[in-house]
Amino acid sequence: RIVPMPAGDSFYITTPIYYPSDVPHIGHGYTSVAVDALARWHRQGGDDTWMLTGTDEHGQKMLRAAAANNVTPQEWVDKLVTESWFPLLETLDVANDDFIRTTQERHETNVQTFFQRLYDNGYIYAGEYEALYCVGCEEFKPESEIVDGTGPFEGLKVCAIHSKPLELLQEKNYFFKLSEFQDRLLELYRTQPDFVRPDSARNEVVSFVSQGLKDLSISRSTFDWGIPLPWDESHVIYVWVDALLNYATAVGYGADQATFDRRWPAYHVVGKDILRFHAVIWPALLMAAGLEVPRGVFAHGWLLVGGEKMSKSKLTGIAPTEITDVFGSDAYRYYFLSAIAFGQDGSFSWEDLSARYQSELANGFGNLASRTVAMIEKYFGGVVPEAAEYTARDLEIQKIVADAATSADAAVEQFRINEAISSIWTIVDALNGYITENEPWALAKQSNSGDDEKRGRLGTVLYTCAEGLRALAVLLSPVMPQSTEKLWSALGAAESLGRLQDQPIREAGAWGVLRPGTSVSALAPLFPRVETAA
Numbered sequence: 001r002i003v004p005m006p007a008g009d010s011f012y013i014t015t016p017i018y019y020p021s022d023v024p025h026i027g028h029g030y031t032s033v034a035v036d037a038l039a040r041w042h043r044q045g046g047d048d049t050w051m052l053t054g055t056d057e058h059g060q061k062m063l064r065a066a067a068a069n070n071v072t073p074q075e076w077v078d079k080l081v082t083e084s085w086f087p088l089l090e091t092l093d094v095a096n097d098d099f100i101r102t103t104q105e106r107h108e109t110n111v112q113t114f115f116q117r118l119y120d121n122g123y124i125y126a127g128e129y130e131a132l133y134c135v136g137c138e139e140f141k142p143e144s145e146i147v148d149g150t151g152p153f154e155g156l157k158v159c160a161i162h163s164k165p166l167e168l169l170q171e172k173n174y175f176f177k178l179s180e181f182q183d184r185l186l187e188l189y190r191t192q193p194d195f196v197r198p199d200s201a202r203n204e205v206v207s208f209v210s211q212g213l214k215d216l217s218i219s220r221s222t223f224d225w226g227i228p229l230p231w232d233e234s235h236v237i238y239v240w241v242d243a244l245l246n247y248a249t250a251v252g253y254g255a256d257q258a259t260f261d262r263r264w265p266a267y268h269v270v271g272k273d274i275l276r277f278h279a280v281i282w283p284a285l286l287m288a289a290g291l292e293v294p295r296g297v298f299a300h301g302w303l304l305v306g307g308e309k310m311s312k313s314k315l316t317g318i319a320p321t322e323i324t325d326v327f328g329s330d331a332y333r334y335y336f337l338s339a340i341a342f343g344q345d346g347s348f349s350w351e352d353l354s355a356r357y358q359s360e361l362a363n364g365f366g367n368l369a370s371r372t373v374a375m376i377e378k379y380f381g382g383v384v385p386e387a388a389e390y391t392a393r394d395l396e397i398q399k400i401v402a403d404a405a406t407s408a409d410a411a412v413e414q415f416r417i418n419e420a421i422s423s424i425w426t427i428v429d430a431l432n433g434y435i436t437e438n439e440p441w442a443l444a445k446q447s448n449s450g451d452d453e454k455r456g457r458l459g460t461v462l463y464t465c466a467e468g469l470r471a472l473a474v475l476l477s478p479v480m481p482q483s484t485e486k487l488w489s490a491l492g493a494a495e496s497l498g499r500l501q502d503q504p505i506r507e508a509g510a511w512g513v514l515r516p517g518t519s520v521s522a523l524a525p526l527f528p529r530v531e532t533a534a
């Protein structure tokens with residue numbers, strides 16, 4: 001079911017808020033660049049776009065790490081956020097509109113407002129709880145995720161994800177009546193089939209909820225690093241529900257109704273590890289508070305390194321800077337967004353990254369850009385020539401450009417980023433083939449010996465390439481903001497057409513936008529040769 005979004009719509013999109021205690025790795029970077037590319041696309045499509053990211057700073061994990069480092073939890077998270085998490089955004093060229101931290105006042109106060117409302121609405125009650133808790137997951141574990149320990153943990157119950165012993169917690173807790181929402185949730189998944197995407201994620205959620213839901217413990221009373229419950233300050237709000245609320249407090253929930261109305265509801269992009277929190281618990285909490293549910297939840301897959309899920313517990317994490325220092329941030333963005341089917345697991349390897357960098361970016365896109373600009377410099381004194389008469393083959397190129405732009409937009413609407421990129425790449429491949437067929441260097445030789453028709457043809461061929469590159473710059477700018485910017489100015493388009501980020505992406509496929517007579521300027525290789533140690 002494809003529902004195209006009209007231009008000018010509100011488009012609010014979020015990443016998960018990350019635990020700052022982990023060092024940022026390429027998995028976090030993957031989610032962030034995907035959300036950033038989607039946001040940039042919509043922003044350039046004229047939608048009223050808002051991209052949010054941030055950090056999840058409460059909970060026992062943070063408290064313990066701070067204690068181990070002999071600092072207060074606030075000092076601990078402040079240090080991590082400034083030293084590791086803000087810089088990640090710069091490293092990956094993420095243009096987020098806001099960054100929320102759950103220790104901010106704007107969050108804490110309004111989380112309390114939200115829970116008071118749930119309490120007043122009768123969805124919260126006090127009870128006794130005894131269950132096994134994983135501090136790594138910050139979650140009470142269901143039977144299916146508990147395994148018997150081995151080695152040093154022989155005889156203990158351990159978390160299947162973290163392989164660390166679980167802690168038996170027994171305390172008075174407040175509970176949220178999640179069990180009451182089973183029917184309404186199933187109704188939601190039925191009436192809005194794209195509420196959870198992709199289909200595999202939707203099926204998992206539907207089957208989970210169909211089996212019945214248990215009420216959810218939403219408070220803890222044995223430590224105080226969290227947000228106190230407004231009606232019982234001896235409890236702090238469970239870190240996961242505190243965290244989910246970020247999506248609402250960041251856009252004014254409880255404080256600025258006008259902003260909240262303008263932005264909410266959001267699209268959430270998350271890794272599949274945290275799908276249930278977003279597709280089950282979060283909409284139920286919103287329903288209980290009488291608020292609109294999210295527009296949708298998109299769960300992407302796992303990045304695998306050497307066949308293993310890369311995470312905090314398995315020390316195979318690779319820092320994004322290890323990649324960007326060598327290949328640059330555009331290549332990072334392009335690689336993860338094009339090589340992995342968005343929604344499915346994908347493997348990272350240095351060999352694959354290097355190979356794609358060389359063939360697709362350096363030899364494919366980069367070389368097309370360099371030689372087109374160089375030929376315009378050489379044969380037309382650096383001035384974009386006019387097209388003479390278009391042949392059927394030229395018109396075919398124009399159609400490829402128009403079709404690619406249309407399909408890419410349709411794919412982005414469906415969060416299918418890799419499909420959008422492969423549609424756009426049909427332009428790169430077509431133009432490289434077009435240059436080979438038309439041999440502009442031969443045309444130049446013939447027109448030098450006075451053949452006016454060949455001169456006209458040379459102009460048409462090079463205009464076609466330059467105009468195709470103009471479309472490529474616009475379409476690829478959400479994915480590769482830096483190299484497309486360089487290309488844009490080399491084409492002289494910045495002066496004649498204005499800023500790249502202001503070019504309407506949904507009109508990128510129109511023909512004849514780049515003006516003949518525009519002066520191009522030299523273009524250094526967009527994707528220079530790299531020496532890889534790998």
Ligand code: ME8
Binds near residue numbers: 309311
């Ligand atoms: O779960 N492959 O934070 P977190 C792909 N604070 N993506 C990965 C990944 C991998 N191997 N590893 C991590 C939390 N990610 C909570 C979220 S939201 C209200 C609270 C990405 O720091 C992926 O997006 O553990 C995953 O969902 C997220 O990092 C988990 O980040």
